[in-house]
Amino acid sequence: MPKDGGIGSSPKRREDIRFLTGTGRYSDDINLHGQAYAHFVRSDVAHGRILSIGTEAAMAMPGVIRVFTARDFEGAGGIPCGWQITSRDGSVMQEPKHPILAEGKVRHVGDPIAVVVAETLAQARDAGEALEIEIEDLPAVIDMRSALAEDAPLVHEDLSSNLCYDWGFVEENREATDRAIREAAHVTTLELVNNRLVANPMEPRVAVGDYAAHSDESTLYTTSQNPHVIRLLMGAFVLNIPEHKLRVVAPDVGGGFGAKIFHYAEEAFCTFAAKALRRPVKWTSSRSEAFMSDAHGRDHVTRIELALDADNNFTALRTETLANMGAYLSTFAPSIPTWLHGTLMAGNYRTPLVYVNVKAVFTNTVPVDAYRGAGRPEATFQLERVIDKAARELGVDPIALRRQNFITEFPYQTPVAVQYDTGDYHATMDKLLEISDHAGFEDRAADSRARGKLRGFGISHYIEACGIAPSNLVGQLGARAGLYESATVRVNATGGLVVMTGSHSHGQGHETTFAQVISDMIGIDADMVEIVHGDTARTPMGMGTYGSRSIAVGGSAMVRAAEKVIAKAKKIAAHLMEAADSDIELADGRFTVAGTDKSVAWGDVTLAAYVPHNYPLEDIEPGLEETAFYDPANFTFPSGAYGCEVELDPDTGEVTVLGFTAADDFGNVINPMIVEGQVHGGLAQGIGQALMENCAYDENGQLISASYMDYAMPRAADLPMFRVDHSCVTPCTHNPLGVKGCGEAGAIGSPPALVNAVLDALHRGGHRVDHIDMPLTPARVWTAMQG
Amino acid sequence: MHKVSMTVNGRPVSGEVEGRTLLVDFLRVNLRLTGTHVGCDTSQCGACTVHMDDQPVKACSVLALDAEGADIATIEGMANADGSLSTIQQAFQDYHGLQCGFCTPGMVMAAAALLRETPRPTEAEVREYLDGNICRCTGYHNIVKAIMAASGQEVVPVAAE
Structure with a gap:
């Protein structure tokens, strides 16, 4: 049994109190003295040349302080991209400038053209209406295949084409993979779309810039998952502000899901304008603005081929993907369809040859970047769909076909560069079948049939790479950043601790879980541990929270720092008890000399550290505060089996999700309640993608799903109660907690399970439908049923 | 600008607003009751839900002036009198x-x-x-x-x- 409040137990979340009483402090809750308001005027066309921007009328409007255009940023850099991809021919990717405000051309609906700063938000908006902006429409490229045509209009005229890169992985496997597919007993081919999504954290983005003339220090309050990354990118590459003169604060942040990783123009603008105007400048995104300025997710078009031998063993896998980059390269965009996608194409299976080709394409759409799962949902979707299709073509059970090809020995070196440390895929599959009552499915299907409905059951078995990532490895792969994490553990004289972590919590509950770990290590009450995050002035340089990395990387850094603290505290305790360091044990908040009844309390030692009257000053310094930076040795590899049960109304094509079961292996779990909550949320987003969410452009590049009236967010009545389980545990072998990460799994494993379930229902109803592209709206399902 | 008065969480309040000022902005900006949130601009998300005369309303869809004399309850008034959670x-x-x-x-x-x-x-x-x-x-x-x-x-x- 886990200790109450310690690792493995589910104490209530401490952060809930402020969120439940309206005392949370989100960025939009911050109002600074003398604050002015920024309103961004954005392009309403997808592609056009800016002929003129008339500001006179707007400047004369009440309350207007200044109107900014690109001309004000001539000395500033563009928004940088954090990852460089090399093409198959050895050339580096084409990397266009991403200006803060549009320079000469607008390249997507929502591209910012000018900013009005006024005394009130209403005045800024009113004046925005009075700007006289003349734009010459240019033909837009929206569809990726059209964008690659010889005569396609160029999104960036200074680039040779709309192709960002043409990446092959692993290039050395290409010929062998082609040959194996030619010689295979059976090849299953599938063409599919991974639909474009919008992350839609419920808190829209906010930026508040502030400037202190007396210290020449700029401060940015922003809705970020990684304030240190924003400080580095914005300071060094955009505004030329040294880190010691720039503070970035990300207070309570209302969800992220990837969309709040990236450095955005509005952050740089508000920081810049606050200094230019010598007063705080605030911007709060409206939801409509969020749809056309937050980075979008997914948007892949893929052809996948799976080759099998006569005994149904997988022999080779080849995929070709077009990945939409949008109009500019967002911070991590180039890495998503490549290193976060290609490296996962082996899945859970012993496929000896894998070759992945990705062409990244510029279009006149909002930039596309990481969204929950980021590359791994795209990999899992292709693989788990093509395996189901292969099983149907071969007339074998899709579960048996998976099991036959499962990797069973670890560590396992895949043909796509990564090495899985641990896993037990049969165990998670067994667990799924047990808790989803798979055995009872046929009875339930008969019941549905009797009511004129079609019932289907679909599964998927995913693997993902989390805990991003070993810095030396990602550096070789083109990352322009390190991906370690940091923590400082500061012990106060009276024994309480403050952990300052580079990880960031925007819903994940770190204030609770990180305190659980420290509480366990020292044996003190979790209430004595304060977790501080989200402020570059208070935390050591850290890379932030995304890619399910917080506990695996940030938690590990915290453990390492706490270990240093404990080692020093043991020396102090040894001195106080006149014993050898090596004889000191720490348990339940007391230091004991092993094998004796001599002990001192944690608080006695911490006090001695700061009041060193009786202290080994010749050996160690006073004080008790340590910092650790943890750079992981490998990715972590959570995996799991997901099962979806649907009922389909053949008259309307409407799909109802009756049950969804997730059997995950996350390694060790710190707080089961929080882990399950993460899975629930991921499932809802994955089901949303598969069933209803779709970010749609018309052929002219108008975003036709730019509000909650048009973009279908899953609501409570769209979802069932979930069955989730994390009792299959193969601990990670290379981090101190044995943890793997759980944040993205739900969104990765669920879309293929749902689509497989719908196709199963259709086949049971006699409809020989091979594939339907997501989202499986009633119209799409019904149309497919008509043949 | 117009004067508006109402009761919020049992306390009489008043302020100066424009005709177009929304109830949610009156709560968040004028009264600094930032517990009520704004998550969209089409009355879909419900983050701004408050009670107006005991009925749930989306405070982004009510003009502050239309709440004249109303009894408004927000998240800040939901805890028990002793401060414990309801x-x-x-x-x-x-x-x-x-x-x-x-x-x-x-x-x-x-x-x-x-x-x-x-x-x-x-x-x-x-x-x-x-x-x-x-x-x-x-x-x-x-x-x-x-x-x-x-x-x-x-x-x-x-x-x-």
Whole structure:
């Protein structure tokens, strides 16, 4: 049994109190003295040349302080991209400038053209209406295949084409993979779309810039998952502000899901304008603005081929993907369809040859970047769909076909560069079948049939790479950043601790879980541990929270720092008890000399550290505060089996999700309640993608799903109660907690399970439908049923 | 500018607003009651849900002047008089019905309105009632459980350990 409040137990979340009483402090809750308001005027066309921007009328409007255009940023850099991809021919990717405000051309609906700063938000908006902006429409490229045509209009005229890169992985496997597919007993081919999504954290983005003339220090309050990354990118590459003169604060942040990783123009603008105007400048995104300025997710078009031998063993896998980059390269965009996608194409299976080709394409759409799962949902979707299709073509059970090809020995070196440390895929599959009552499915299907409905059951078995990532490895792969994490553990004289972590919590509950770990290590009450995050002035340089990395990387850094603290505290305790360091044990908040009844309390030692009257000053310094930076040795590899049960109304094509079961292996779990909550949320987003969410452009590049009236967010009545389980545990072998990460799994494993379930229902109803592209709206399902 | 007066969480308040000022902005900006949130601009997300004369309303869809003389209740007034969490708030914490916390005030206000109308709702009734409140974090699973529990009905405890 886990200790109450310690690792493995589910104490209530401490952060809930402020969120439940309206005392949370989100960025939009911050109002600074003398604050002015920024309103961004954005392009309403997808592609056009800016002929003129008339500001006179707007400047004369009440309350207007200044109107900014690109001309004000001539000395500033563009928004940088954090990852460089090399093409198959050895050339580096084409990397266009991403200006803060549009320079000469607008390249997507929502591209910012000018900013009005006024005394009130209403005045800024009113004046925005009075700007006289003349734009010459240019033909837009929206569809990726059209964008690659010889005569396609160029999104960036200074680039040779709309192709960002043409990446092959692993290039050395290409010929062998082609040959194996030619010689295979059976090849299953599938063409599919991974639909474009919008992350839609419920808190829209906010930026508040502030400037202190007396210290020449700029401060940015922003809705970020990684304030240190924003400080580095914005300071060094955009505004030329040294880190010691720039503070970035990300207070309570209302969800992220990837969309709040990236450095955005509005952050740089508000920081810049606050200094230019010598007063705080605030911007709060409206939801409509969020749809056309937050980075979008997914948007892949893929052809996948799976080759099998006569005994149904997988022999080779080849995929070709077009990945939409949008109009500019967002911070991590180039890495998503490549290193976060290609490296996962082996899945859970012993496929000896894998070759992945990705062409990244510029279009006149909002930039596309990481969204929950980021590359791994795209990999899992292709693989788990093509395996189901292969099983149907071969007339074998899709579960048996998976099991036959499962990797069973670890560590396992895949043909796509990564090495899985641990896993037990049969165990998670067994667990799924047990808790989803798979055995009872046929009875339930008969019941549905009797009511004129079609019932289907679909599964998927995913693997993902989390805990991003070993810095030396990602550096070789083109990352322009390190991906370690940091923590400082500061012990106060009276024994309480403050952990300052580079990880960031925007819903994940770190204030609770990180305190659980420290509480366990020292044996003190979790209430004595304060977790501080989200402020570059208070935390050591850290890379932030995304890619399910917080506990695996940030938690590990915290453990390492706490270990240093404990080692020093043991020396102090040894001195106080006149014993050898090596004889000191720490348990339940007391230091004991092993094998004796001599002990001192944690608080006695911490006090001695700061009041060193009786202290080994010749050996160690006073004080008790340590910092650790943890750079992981490998990715972590959570995996799991997901099962979806649907009922389909053949008259309307409407799909109802009756049950969804997730059997995950996350390694060790710190707080089961929080882990399950993460899975629930991921499932809802994955089901949303598969069933209803779709970010749609018309052929002219108008975003036709730019509000909650048009973009279908899953609501409570769209979802069932979930069955989730994390009792299959193969601990990670290379981090101190044995943890793997759980944040993205739900969104990765669920879309293929749902689509497989719908196709199963259709086949049971006699409809020989091979594939339907997501989202499986009633119209799409019904149309497919008509043949 | 116009003068507007109302009662918020039992306290009489007044302020100067434009005709177009929304109730949610009056609460957040004039009164600095920032617990009520704004998550969209089409009256869909429900993060701004408050009670107006005991009815749940989206405060982004009510003009401040239309609340003249009204009795408004917000998340800041939901705790018990001694400062402890109310039954609904406590259930949200007990059943992990919130993650990032941004939709939470609206969810709690919607839940309170539901339980006033329907003291023992079924799961389907809870889900249906929350149609106007969007959460992106929880998948609603634990929100539904929290509301069922707050209504005094038995639900499966949180997380197998």
